[in-house]
Amino acid sequence: MLRDFKQSLLISAWFVFLTFPLMAVRVNTTDQVVTWRLMNMVWVAIGSFVLSYAWRFMLERKKVRKKTAEEGADTRSKLQIKLEDMSFRYKAMGGLLIVALVYPLVVNTYQTNIMISALIYVVLGLGLNITVGLAGLLDLGFVAFFGVGAYTFALLNHHFDLGFWMTLPLGGVFGCLLGVILGFPILRLRGDYLAIVTLGFGMIFKVVMENWDSLSFGPSGIANIDKPGLFGMDMNLAQSTTYIYYIMIALVVFTILITNRLKNSRIGRAWIALREDEIACVAMGIDMARTKLSAYALGAFWAGMVGVLFASKTTFINPASFTFMESAIILSIVVLGGMGSILGVILGAFILILMPEYLRDLSEYRMLAFGAAMALMMIFRPQGLVSGLRQKYEYKGTKDQVNNG
Amino acid sequence: MEYFLELFFGGLTRGSIYALIALGYTMVYGIIQLINFAHGEIYMIGAFVALIVAGICTIYGMTGISVLILAGVIAVIYACAYGFTLEKIAYRPLRGAPRLSPLISAIGMSIFLQNYVLLVQTPDFLPFPSLIPDFAFMEPVAYIIGSPELVILVTTFVTMILLTLLIKKTRVGKAMRATQQDMNMARLVGVNVDRIISLTFIIGSALAAIGGVLVASYIGQVNFYIGFLAGVKAFTAAVLGGIGSIAGAVLGGLVLGWAESFAAGYISSDYEDVFTFGLLVLILILRPSGILGKTRKQKV
Numbered sequence: 041m042l043r044d045f046k047q048s049l050l051i052s053a054w055f056v057f058l059t060f061p062l063m064a065v066r067v068n069t070t071d072q073v074v075t076w077r078l079m080n081m082v083w084v085a086i087g088s089f090v091l092s093y094a095w096r097f098m099l100e101r102k103k104v105r106k107k108t109a110e111e112g113a114d115t116r117s118k119l120q121i122k123l124e125d126m127s128f129r130y131k132a133m134g135g136l137l138i139v140a141l142v143y144p145l146v147v148n149t150y151q152t153n154i155m156i157s158a159l160i161y162v163v164l165g166l167g168l169n170i171t172v173g174l175a176g177l178l179d180l181g182f183v184a185f186f187g188v189g190a191y192t193f194a195l196l197n198h199h200f201d202l203g204f205w206m207t208l209p210l211g212g213v214f215g216c217l218l219g220v221i222l223g224f225p226i227l228r229l230r231g232d233y234l235a236i237v238t239l240g241f242g243m244i245f246k247v248v249m250e251n252w253d254s255l256s257f258g259p260s261g262i263a264n265i266d267k268p269g270l271f272g273m274d275m276n277l278a279q280s281t282t283y284i285y286y287i288m289i290a291l292v293v294f295t296i297l298i299t300n301r302l303k304n305s306r307i308g309r310a311w312i313a314l315r316e317d318e319i320a321c322v323a324m325g326i327d328m329a330r331t332k333l334s335a336y337a338l339g340a341f342w343a344g345m346v347g348v349l350f351a352s353k354t355t356f357i358n359p360a361s362f363t364f365m366e367s368a369i370i371l372s373i374v375v376l377g378g379m380g381s382i383l384g385v386i387l388g389a390f391i392l393i394l395m396p397e398y399l400r401d402l403s404e405y406r407m408l409a410f411g412a413a414m415a416l417m418m419i420f421r422p423q424g425l426v427s428g429l430r431q432k433y434e435y436k437g438t439k440d441q442v443n444n445g
Numbered sequence: 446m447e448y449f450l451e452l453f454f455g456g457l458t459r460g461s462i463y464a465l466i467a468l469g470y471t472m473v474y475g476i477i478q479l480i481n482f483a484h485g486e487i488y489m490i491g492a493f494v495a496l497i498v499a500g501i502c503t504i505y506g507m508t509g510i511s512v513l514i515l516a517g518v519i520a521v522i523y524a525c526a527y528g529f530t531l532e533k534i535a536y537r538p539l540r541g542a543p544r545l546s547p548l549i550s551a552i553g554m555s556i557f558l559q560n561y562v563l564l565v566q567t568p569d570f571l572p573f574p575s576l577i578p579d580f581a582f583m584e585p586v587a588y589i590i591g592s593p594e595l596v597i598l599v600t601t602f603v604t605m606i607l608l609t610l611l612i613k614k615t616r617v618g619k620a621m622r623a624t625q626q627d628m629n630m631a632r633l634v635g636v637n638v639d640r641i642i643s644l645t646f647i648i649g650s651a652l653a654a655i656g657g658v659l660v661a662s663y664i665g666q667v668n669f670y671i672g673f674l675a676g677v678k679a680f681t682a683a684v685l686g687g688i689g690s691i692a693g694a695v696l697g698g699l700v701l702g703w704a705e706s707f708a709a710g711y712i713s714s715d716y717e718d719v720f721t722f723g724l725l726v727l728i729l730i731l732r733p734s735g736i737l738g739k740t741r742k743q744k745v
Contacts, residue, residue, distance in 0.1 A: 058526050061519075062493060063565045067500030069572050074501055080565075099538070178545060180552070225730045232480045232548055233729060236680055240722030243677075251715040364673070368556055375549055408560040414553025418546045419538045 048092040055088035056081055098420050140289055144282045152285050156353060158393040159288040160346050165373040165385040166295050167342030172371065173379035174308060175335035176315030178235040180367055181242025185215040185340035187362035189347020191249065194262040194357050204268035208348050215344020216337045223336035227329055242367055249359040261358025265351050284353050291349065295342055300382055302338065311335050312380070365407065372410045376417055378424025387425055447589065452710040453703070454590040458663075460702020461601040465656035466679030467686070467694040468608065469649025475625045475689040476645050478544070482551035483531055484653060485676015486558035487524050489669065491654025492661040493562060495520035496573050499662075503574045510596075513576040517658045521651045527558075528650025529643055537639075555673070562669040570666045577662060593663045604655055605695060608648070612691065621645060625689070674718070681725040687738020696736060 063084060066075040144152045164186060171179045189211035196202040196210070226237050249256045256262070267280045268287060275283060302308045310331045313321040322328050351357050369392065377388025392410065396403040417424065466488055473481045495516040502512045535554045539547040580592045612618035623631040624641045632638050660675070661667045678701065686697025701721065708720040728735065 054530070058523075058530060059565075061497050061523060062490070062562060065497050065501070066566060067497050067504070067571075069496075069500045069503070069574055072504050074504055176545065178548065225726055228733060229729060232478075232544070233684070233733070235548060236480065236677070236684070237722075237726055237729060239677065240681075240725055244719050244722050247716065247718050368552065371549075371552070404564065405560075407556055408564060411553045411555070411557030411560060415535045415550040415557065416553075418542070418550040418553070419535075422542065422546055 044093070044096065048089050051092040052085050052089040056085050059084050102420055137293075141286075144285045149278045149281050152281050154394065154397050156281070156285050156288050158390055159285075159292050160350055160353075161370065161373060161389040161393045162292055162386050163288075163295050163342050163346040164370045165377065165389045166299050166382065167339045167346075168370050168374050169339075169380065169382070169385045170299060170302070170311070170342075171335050171339035172374050173381070173385070174303060174315065175311040175332065177332065177335060178232075178238070179336075179339070180235050180239035180364070180371065181245070182238075182339070182343060182370055183362045183364070183366040184242045184245035185218060185343035186347045186350070186366070187245055187249065187359075188218050188340075189215050189344035190351040190357045190361070191256060191262075191347075192344070193348040193351045194265050195255070197265050197351075198262055204266060204348070204352050208345060211348035212341045212345040215340040215342075215347065218344075219336040219338075219340030220333055223333045227332055239364065239367075242362075242364060246359050246362055249362070256359070259358060259360070261356060261360075263356045265355045265357070267355065268349075268352050284349070288349065291346065296382060296386075303380075303382070307331065307334055368407075369410065372414050375414055376424060378426045381424065381426045384424050384426035448710070450589045452706045454594060455710075456703035456706030457699065458594045458597050458702070459706060460682075460699035461598060462656045462660055462675075462698075463679050463682040463701050464695045464698025465601055465604065465652045465659075466675060467683040467698045468605075468691060469653050470680050470683040471686075471688055471691060471694040472621075472645050472649050474683070476621070476628075476642055477536070477540070477547075479536065479547050480551065480680065481536075481646075481649070482548070482676070483535075483554040483558055484649065485672035485674075485679070486555050486562075487528050487531070487650045487672070488653040488657040488675055488679075489667075489672030490527055490558065490562065490657075491520040491524040491650075492573075492657035492667045492671065493566065493669075494523045495654075495658040495661060496571055496667045499574050499576060500571075503576075508574070508576060510576060510578065512574075513658070513662055516576075517655065520658050521654045524650040524654030524657070525647045528646040528653075532643055532646040537642075555676075559669055559673065566669065568669065570668045573661045573665050573667055575662065575665060597659045597663060600655065600659060604652065608652070609691070611648075617641075617644065678721055681721055684725060684735055685728050687735025690735070690737045693735055693737035700736070 060081065063080045064077050066077065067073070068075075143155065164182070167185075168179065168182050171177050171182070192211045192214045193202075193204070193207045196207050222238070222241050226234055229237060250259050252258075267275075268284060270283060310321070310326045313324065313326060314328070314331055314335075318328070321331075350361075373388040373392050374385055375388075376392065377386070378384025396406040466484065469484050469487075470481060473479060473484070498516040498519050499512055502508070502515065531554060535550045536547055539550055577593045577596050579587075580595070583590070583592050583595060612621060620631065620636045620641050621644070623634070623636055624638055628638055631641075656675075657672075660671075679698070682697040682701040683694050684697070685701055686693030686695070688694075701724070704724055705717055705721060709717045712720075
């Protein structure tokens with residue numbers, strides 16, 4: 041007890057020292073003013089003292105968990121067990137779908153709009169989930185594919201007056217193509233190099249879009265992009281928002297269906313094998329190039345499609361919407377939700393996108409919390425909120441047979 | 446020719462800064478095979494702490510190169526403390542976890558530190574007081590290389606020599622090399638591996654902070670976001686030279702500095718960052734182990 045107390049006191053003092061210059065002092069070199077905010081130090085001291093106890097408690101719990109897991113005990117949470125029950129799943133899905141369909145009819149346009157952006161992130165998260173969650177290829181430039189979709193629609197609409205429905209598949213295809221083109225040179229790279237190269241590609245995309253004025257109209261972006269049409273009907277703002285919402289729901293359902301099927305298909309299993317052990321996977325006769333490229337291309341496909349929708353929802357795009365921070369947000373959705381788990385990613389997107397919207401006062405702390413959550417999640421709960429379910433085949437014979445066999 | 450020389454020294458200055466930061470990446474990667482994504486943030490925190498110290502000093506009427514040295518020393522102390530804490534909190538609990546886990550944790554810490562500085566300080570660019578005087582003896586060559594550049598070059602040169610001596614000649618350096626070669630074996634012969642890893646982070650952070658202070662006083666402004674791009678570029682330099690190799694990091698930094706400087710000077714400065722990443726991709730395709738790196742066979 042006393043040892044813990046002493047240790048926490050020490051940690052608290054250390055953090056006061058650590059945060060002192062940045063938190064307690066603020067200089068304004070232009071006006072020649074120094075502001076002292078010593079009150080902050082008290083908060084740091086108290087906060088780090090409490091957190092050090094929490095930290096120790098969590099580490100202890102992690103150790104206990106690991107032990108029980110080694111003893112073969114069931115470590116799944118109650119929620120997880122419930123979710124693995126198929127009949128409950130179907131009921132829950134049906135209920136959710138009804139809620140989703142009724143939602144825009146009971147709330148106002150503003151709320152619907154927020155929900156649309158959350159759904160956009162759901163699709164982005166599911167796309168990245170293929171690349172990162174299933175195939176284990178860390179992609180830090182995912183937003184480039186999203187941007188390609190958005191620019192595809194914006195440019196085709198601006199120059200050739202092409203409509204939303206024509207471009208929706210095209211956006212996906214262009215995203216896919218870029219995925220393959222970028223995938224080729226980096227096939228040979230291992231995890232961490234891959235991360236940095238994809239990060240580079242993401243930044244190249246933004247820099248090119250900012251500077252290639254004749255193509256992309258530079259930092260000022262493209263405005264007056266058409267909203268999706270419905271047989272030439274005239275719609276007011278509320279109606280078209282509701283319409284986009286339903287398109288988005290359809291897209292989400294479509295994405296869930298496809299990714300779920302992909303996950304259990306031959307290629308999906310190849311991805312998971314690749315993630316678990318590359319050498320063993322190749323030794324088993326899986327074509328590494330094809331598997332990796334398809335993971336890239338299929339992940340990028342969804343980003344491209346939803347990019348088209350994003351452009352037509354906001355009717356204005358510029359390179360500032362496609363920064364590294366967006367990639368980081370999408371990645372944290374996948375990491376927090378649970379890599380490889382579809383339900384987890386959906387949950388992650390809702391939590392990460394809706395929470396800052398409704399807790400406006402706290403929204404400036406959003407990225408701070410995301411960053412901390414990414415690290416904490418890796419340390420204490422690497423499988424995410426909902427861990428991916430692996431299809432298992434159980435032997436259903438009698439006990440006798442098991443013993444004899 | 447003058448223009449060429451100007452670009453040459455510009456590239457050399459830039460490259461030596463990249464090299465300083467790249468050394469931190471390479472040393473950490475050499476020992477625990479982790480890309481310390483938050484390394485650029487340590488560089489930024491170093492620059493910010495130096496700004497605060499230098500700001501207070503100038504407001505109370507002190508100025509000149511001694512203030513810069515004082516600011517630099519305090520910045521290095523704080524950067525070391527941050528690097529040490531970072532490793533303790535975000536990486537140590539993940540030792541032995543799958544490779545992707547510490548990497549994601551590092552990205553998380555990078556985002557965290559960036560926003561921490563953004564929230565407790567300011568989102569704006571803050572001007573850094575200019576503390577390096579124009580030396581009289583630099584007068585004749587001032588059109589190619591200025592006094593700030595000279596200070597940067599001399600400082601990085603001295604730092605690198607000290608680092609080489611530390612690694613090659615001291616007991617601690619020997620332990621570091623042993624840990625890099627084989628961590629388990631080093632532990633068996635009595636090296637305190639945990640302490641060596643902490644020390645590696647501390648040294649890397651100190652180098653990054655020195656780079657941060659030099660750049661801040663050279664460019665004259667500081668912002669919470671400067672660490673990100675600098676970090677990515679320095680990592681490029683580390684890969685270019687062959688990650689894990691100390692001489693490689695220096696060489697990679699210089700090559701990258703020159704490549705950027707000449708490309709910006711002769712082709713176009715808009716696409717400067719594109720050249721950097723283009724170079725990175727090219728190197729990784731043609732020679733993934735870098736200029737001086739050894740190819741490591743992957744074994745099952």
